[in-house]
Structures are given as structure tokens and as C-alpha cells.
Amino acid sequence: xxxxxxxxxxxxxxxxxxxxxxxxxxxxxxxxxxxxxxxxxxxxxxxxxxxxxxxxxxxxxxxxxxxxxxxxxxxxxxx
Numbered sequence: 001x002x003x004x005x006x007x008x009x010x011x012x013x014x015x016x017x018x019x020x021x022x023x024x025x026x027x028x029x030x031x032x033x034x035x036x037x038x039x040x041x042x043x044x045x046x047x048x049x050x051x052x053x054x055x056x057x058x059x060x061x062x063x064x065x066x067x068x069x070x071x072x073x074x075x076x077x078x079x
Contacts, residue, residue, distance in 0.1 A: 013060025021073035028064035
């Protein structure tokens, strides 16, 4: 049975949270079906607590990207 989260090269989808743009609203955390994202106590340059990537289980669904109110704060790569 083929794992449909990997492409032919075995590369998995990934998510990146750009900490300096994140305002810690938590919408991405709530909408992630795999619980990849997590709240952090780290404070960014804007003075907000940020969201971090907690696991490498991203399936590339893009939910976090779509619900994020801050343009450019989240990048999802779907190889």
C-alpha cells in the first residue's frame, strides 16, 4: 500500500511558520488535522507569542495557510 503523503521521491509535505510574522492567534493550531503546530512561549520581534512546528507529520493540506490572517506567516510545501 502506497503512502499518499509522500511523492515518488519519498519527500513529505512540510509547513514552516515564519515566527517574525506570526501573531499567535492559534487558528492554524485549531485547524491542523494532524496536530503538527503548537503554541510556544517564545516571543517574536512584534511582542507576540508564536506558533511552532511540533512534529514532522504534515500532510500538506494547507488548512493552516488558508486560515492564517497574517500574509506570509505560514508556508506549506507540497512536493
